[in-house]
Amino acid sequence: MAAEAPWQALLDWWFGSAPRAGEVAAQRSSLWFGKNACEDLASDERFGGLARQALAGGLADWAGAAPGWLALILLLDQLPRMIFRDSPRAYAGDPRAQDLVRQGLAAGLDRQLRSIERVFVYLVLEHAEDLASQDQAVACFRQLRAQAAVDEQTLFDGYLDFAERHRAVIARFGRFPHRNAILGRESSAEETAFLKEPGSRF
Secondary structure (H helix, E strand, O other): OOOOOOOHHHHHHHHOOOOOHHHHHHHHHHHHHOOOHHHHHHHHHHHHHHHHHHHOOOOHHHHHOHHHHHHHHHHHHHHHHHHOOOOHHHHOOHHHHHHHHHHHHHHOHHHHOOHHHHHHHHHHHHOOOOHHHHHHHHHHHHHHHHHOOHHHHHHHHHHHHHHHHHHHHHHHHOOOHHHHHHHOOOOOHHHHHHOOOOOOOO
16 A cells, blocks of 8 residues: 555645535635634644744655645645744745745646645735735636636635735735734834724734
8 A cells, every 4th residue: 555645644634525615615714714722733733843844945845746735835824824823933934835836836736736725825825915926816716716616606706805805905005914013014004094994904
């Protein structure tokens, strides 16, 4: 029997075993988008070592296959946001994750993944504090929405809406104001007022 790929346990934990995008999202969205100290701790206990390897520049060989590329992206983009929540290290993997995404998109690796898996590739672009990446994120999510099954279009409408909202913030401020305090950046008066609005912190 062939050995399990080193990234498989991470993908199984992140996406579960449901076959359809809507079912996966229903089962895993609280993990993906919630804020739960217990889940943050569990993510560190299970995958913190791999995340730290990735943040240090390791595991580059994972990017040679689409599933490994996706897992490495998760280790750089999603796991730090849980393990190091509300600290500067939460965003430490973003530059490498963005490079990996651009390289993988150019090679067509995203097209080898399921639609729900592609969400977490394009989220890396949505997390970037530059407008070109935001434009690309919106374009990618529009494509996902256009390709979605009829009964899953509402799900992908939601992902597209969030991409458009993130883009609007970057178009207005050039950065995400909700990161300012964490990163030691001074907020402008306009940013401070914006942060008092509902939904400004995603």
